[in-house]
Amino acid sequence: MFSLIRYAKKYKKQIILGPFFKFLEAVFELFLPLLMAVMVDEGILKNDWSKVLQMTFWMIILSIAGLVAAIVCQYYASIASQGFGTEIRNELMKKINKLSYKEINEFGTDTLITRMTNDINQLQLAMAMFIRLVIRAPFLSIGSVVMAFYIDFQIGLIFLALLPIFCVLLYFIIKKSIPLYAKVQAKLDRLNELVNQNLSGVRVIRAFARRDTEKKNFNEATDDLSKEYLRVTNISALLSPATTLIMNIGVVAVFYIGGYKVNIGNLQQGQVLALVNYMNQMLLALIVVSELVVIFTRAYASNNRIEEVLATDISVKEASNAKDASGEGDIEFDHVNFRFSDDYGLALEDISFKLPAGQTLGIIGPTASGKTTLTQLISRFYDVSDGSVKVNGLDVRDWKLHDLRKETSIAPQKAVLFSGTVRENLQWGKANASDQECIEALEIAQALDFVEALPDKLDTEIFEGGKNFSGGQKQRLAIARAVIAKSNILILDDSLSALDYQTDLQLRTALKRIDSTLIIISQRLKSIEDADQILVLDNGRMAGLGTHEELIRTCKLYQEIAKSQEEEEDEE
Numbered sequence: 241m242f243s244l245i246r247y248a249k250k251y252k253k254q255i256i257l258g259p260f261f262k263f264l265e266a267v268f269e270l271f272l273p274l275l276m277a278v279m280v281d282e283g284i285l286k287n288d289w290s291k292v293l294q295m296t297f298w299m300i301i302l303s304i305a306g307l308v309a310a311i312v313c314q315y316y317a318s319i320a321s322q323g324f325g326t327e328i329r330n331e332l333m334k335k336i337n338k339l340s341y342k343e344i345n346e347f348g349t350d351t352l353i354t355r356m357t358n359d360i361n362q363l364q365l366a367m368a369m370f371i372r373l374v375i376r377a378p379f380l381s382i383g384s385v386v387m388a389f390y391i392d393f394q395i396g397l398i399f400l401a402l403l404p405i406f407c408v409l410l411y412f413i414i415k416k417s418i419p420l421y422a423k424v425q426a427k428l429d430r431l432n433e434l435v436n437q438n439l440s441g442v443r444v445i446r447a448f449a450r451r452d453t454e455k456k457n458f459n460e461a462t463d464d465l466s467k468e469y470l471r472v473t474n475i476s477a478l479l480s481p482a483t484t485l486i487m488n489i490g491v492v493a494v495f496y497i498g499g500y501k502v503n504i505g506n507l508q509q510g511q512v513l514a515l516v517n518y519m520n521q522m523l524l525a526l527i528v529v530s531e532l533v534v535i536f537t538r539a540y541a542s543n544n545r546i547e548e549v550l551a552t553d554i555s556v557k558e559a560s561n562a563k564d565a566s567g568e569g570d571i572e573f574d575h576v577n578f579r580f581s582d583d584y585g586l587a588l589e590d591i592s593f594k595l596p597a598g599q600t601l602g603i604i605g606p607t608a609s610g611k612t613t614l615t616q617l618i619s620r621f622y623d624v625s626d627g628s629v630k631v632n633g634l635d636v637r638d639w640k641l642h643d644l645r646k647e648t649s650i651a652p653q654k655a656v657l658f659s660g661t662v663r664e665n666l667q668w669g670k671a672n673a674s675d676q677e678c679i680e681a682l683e684i685a686q687a688l689d690f691v692e693a694l695p696d697k698l699d700t701e702i703f704e705g706g707k708n709f710s711g712g713q714k715q716r717l718a719i720a721r722a723v724i725a726k727s728n729i730l731i732l733d734d735s736l737s738a739l740d741y742q743t744d745l746q747l748r749t750a751l752k753r754i755d756s757t758l759i760i761i762s763q764r765l766k767s768i769e770d771a772d773q774i775l776v777l778d779n780g781r782m783a784g785l786g787t788h789e790e791l792i793r794t795c796k797l798y799q800e801i802a803k804s805q806e807e808e809e810d811e812e
């Protein structure tokens with residue numbers, strides 16, 4: 241049922257010994273009312289104080305032994321549940337890291353985060369509860385009935401009669417609440433998504449004066465969640481008073497019949513007290529059983545949500561006979577078609593070009609024409625639908641993925657920086673890059689001036705997502721990070737957009753110092769006009785390929801772009 245239990249193999253010892261110690265505690269607990277009965281009947285009622293002392297001594301010993309057993313069990317439960325959670329978390333992280341863009345897009349990052357956190361917590365809780373309660377609770381309820389029969393057969397029958405009543409009540413409550421718990425989980429997902437969106441998009445929300453709308457959405461989501469929670473807790477809350485009612489009916493019956501039996505001398509007062517104690521123990525243990533059922537049901541849902549990620553087929557896989565095609569970074573697209581999934585049309589259609597090593601390709605075209613998508617095929621973030629992409633003469637599908645990703649460096653359209661220092665961010669491009677290498681890369685990326693002006697220079701902390709840097713600064717740091725890797729192929733995906741023309745020009749001049757094959761995506765014609773080749777994309781198709789001079793003569797779309805940008809410049 242819980243397929244993820246395979247990640248608990250290392251904790252077999254704790255999973256077996258933990259419940260055993262809890263079982264011992266339950267046995268000790270079960271004997272306490274019996275000792276109490278002897279203390280009352282043979283000690284207090286007969287004024288035998290040595291018996292009272294003797295029983296008190298044994299009760300203390302049993303309680304201490306129970307406490308020690310409980311602590312050992314708790315210790316094992318913590319080791320096993322935390323270890324189990326860590327194993328799954330590591331495995332899930334490993335899998336998420338291997339997922340291709342396609343699968344990550346399909347899942348969505350919010351649900352992956354919820355699965356990494358909330359769902360794993362549910363499984364950890366289930367493991368801890370399994371060790372602590374799965375033997376103890378049923379043992380205590382059955383043990384109480386057995387002890388009741390041991391003291392008095394007829395009163396034992398009362399226990400037996402109450403059991404099915406309680407089970408029916410439990411069945412209805414669980415049946416009603418389990419689907420509601422599933423709804424609560426979905427509402428929690430939605431709330432997480434909103435919190436995530438609100439925190440990461442806080443600037444946009446303020447800029448668009450959407451605070452009230454977002455507040456309203458958030459309030460609605462929390463209201464929704466709390467209503468659903470209320471419904472489910474209202475139902476679960478019935479369990480406690482209903483159990484008390486059943487328990488009190490049982491207690492009255494025990495007193496009534498027990499009292500009668502005491503009167504006729506068939507039973508002693510201490511035994512009646514012990515029976516009442518067993519009645520309490522039985523029903524409280526049954527409530528725990530019901531809570532366990534809910535915890536396991538929720539954990540089962542989490543098990544499936546995590547398993548779904550683990551079982552996902554990765555679309556971009558390394559071939560078994562994958563090679564490393566070392567070379568200098570030439571690229572060839574041969575009649576490439578690409579669609580994101582079967583539900584989508586072609587995002588790229590019949591793209592063919594050759595880019596010799598060391599040359600520069602400029603890519604230009606309207607928004608959503610497929611520029612970013614095209615470059616993502618080179619690093620094999622997606623696989624082509626038809627045709628082939630070759631790097632150094634070898635189809636990218638035949639490359640060792642790690643080597644291919646090392647062959648290419650990307651400064652993405654949205655400059656993503658990570659928490660850590662400027663140096664640490666640059667070292668993402670090349671581990672252990674020296675100060676000299678960092679400075680050279682920053683110089684090429686036209687970022688050296690502002691980094692030198694920072695309070696701690698290379699050791700300045702970058703806040704989460706690079707919030708303490710401007711858009712243009714972030715772009716230049718992202719370019720430096722790509723440059724430092726010294727890959728044979730360098731892709732700048734619209735990375736110059738936030739730079740003024742002067743800086744853009746200086747950067748392109750500096751890039752000539754490195755001998756990588758260069759792909760520059762830009763909306764600005766001036767940024768690519770001196771490229772060896774320019775590819776004009778229109779709605780996923782090639783509208784033109786050639787040098788600036790050729791395209792300005794032959795490509796209508798290129799002419800239009802040039803004209804509109806000239807007009808803009810004139811207006812400025």
Ligand SMILES: Nc1ncnc2c1ncn2[C@@H]1O[C@H](COP(=O)(O)OP(=O)(O)OP(=O)(O)O)[C@@H](O)[C@H]1O
Nearest residue numbers: 345580584587606607608609610611612613614653
């Ligand atoms: N993960 C995705 N799933 C489905 N469609 C996508 C996905 N990513 C992009 N697209 C679609 O593919 C097309 C090309 O997108 P792409 O990002 O390559 O365009 P672009 O030319 O780089 O645009 P821009 O200049 O705005 O950055 C668009 O229609 C876009 O909606």
